[in-house]
Structure formats: C-alpha cells, structure tokens
Amino acid sequence: MSTTTFTIPEGLPYVGASLLSTVFLITGQTIIVGLRRKAAGIKYPQMYAEKAEVEKSVDALRFNCAQRAHQNTLESIPLLYLTTCLAATKFPIVAASLCGSWVVARVFYTRGYVTGKPEKRIWGAEFGTAALIGLLGTATYVVGSAVKAQLGF
Template identity: 60%
Template sequence: MSITITLPDGFQFLGASFVSTVFLLFFQSTLVSKYRKSAGIAYPQVYADKAQVEASKDAIRFNCAQRAHQNTLENLPIVYVTTLLTGLKFPVIAASALGLWTISRVSYTRGYVTGDPAKVCD
C-alpha cells in the first residue's frame, strides 16, 4: 500500500515565507538582548521590575521588546497551522499572507520597543 501526496503548484513559496519568520524571531531576540544588556537586567529575570523601569528608559524598552517577542511566539503556532492549511488550496496567497504578517510584526516590534504604545501604529 502506498500513499501519494500531491502538493499544489506554488507550494514551494511557503518555504520562503516560513523562513521569513526565522529572521523575524532573530531580529526580535537581538532587540531583547540589546535592551537587557543596556538596562542591566540579569538572567533569569524575565522582565524589569517597577524600580528598574523607574530608574531606566532602557528597562521599559527591554520589557516592551520582551513582550513583543513573546507575543510573536504565542501567535506562531496558529499562524503556521493556518498558513499550511490555506497553502494546500491557495499556496501563493498563503505564502503572501505569512510574508505580510512577518513584515507587519517587524513594524509592530519597532513601534512597541519605543516604550510609547501610541507609536505602535506609526
């Protein structure tokens, strides 16, 4: 007994879109590390506490970078599953949507890391 799986034309584009999320996560973790170091937040502390935030603008930026990164990680499983399922019927649309999502997360992260929530959409 053999099973044959036929993927639609254009399914290979999903690979590039999935790789784009790796670059997104690398970008976000680099920001977290940068602000962790500049704020002097020692491991294993996940977030800067209230006193650290009041003492340093970099501490609030660290908290924001950490939260943006964690929020991306929280959303990735559903984004991946949705992209794969959509890609079985509409691969180019699915790959484009994931690429657009990745670009929007870069923009979101850059705004969020300012420490001013109003700048998230700028």
C-alpha cells in the same frame, strides 16, 4: 485500506520562503531583546524589569517592550504556522502572501514597540491581525471543504 493521493500545489516554494522569514524575524527580535537587556542591566533569569526599575530607567521600559514584542510573536507563531500550512494545501500563493504580510507587520509592530511607547505598535498589530484572520479563514475553508468532501456532501 484505501490510499489517498496528495498533490503538492504549484507555488509551495513561496510558502517555504514565507515560513522561513519567521526565523529571521524571531532571530532579529532575540537580538533586540538581548541588546535592550544589556542596556537596562537586567540580569538573567529575570524575564522583565520590575516596576521600580522601569520608573527609574527608560532603558528598562524599552527592554520590557522588546521582551513583550518577542513573547507575543512567539505566542502567535503556532497559529501562523498551522494556518499557513493548512491554507497552502489548496491556496499556496494566498497562504504565502498572508504569512509574508504577517511577518512584515510584525517588523513594524516590533520597531514601534521597542521605542518604549507601546502605542506605536498598533499599526503593525492591526495589519498582522488582519493577515492572521485571512489565514484562519482560508485554512477553515480548505479544511471544511475537505471534511465536506470526505463526508460526501
């Protein structure tokens, strides 16, 4: 049985900080959804306001937008965590910077979306997508290089 040595790269605490910031992001979004739910009078377990409720109430529309921003973030988080962790094995500063950029973009995305005007989320969405693509490219390079080395290329 062979042994493999794994060296923790310098700069890894930055990765931890950037990943931890996602907890604050998601917690903030959860609070916003709760406040918007209360303002709209939407009871649990109803996930979104119905079309008729939205047509009658701007608060119901804002609740739906807040809920969607939160759900979309939750859908993206596994991709962010995986690509950040993989990229960080060789490029921790790059990984932390891109992850942190994604979080900042998500703040702008959320702030724009919860206005009830979904088009205001676009800047945050585009910037966040660019950060995630950067992480995907970096993680792919790291994994590809490791596989190539294992195969002897």
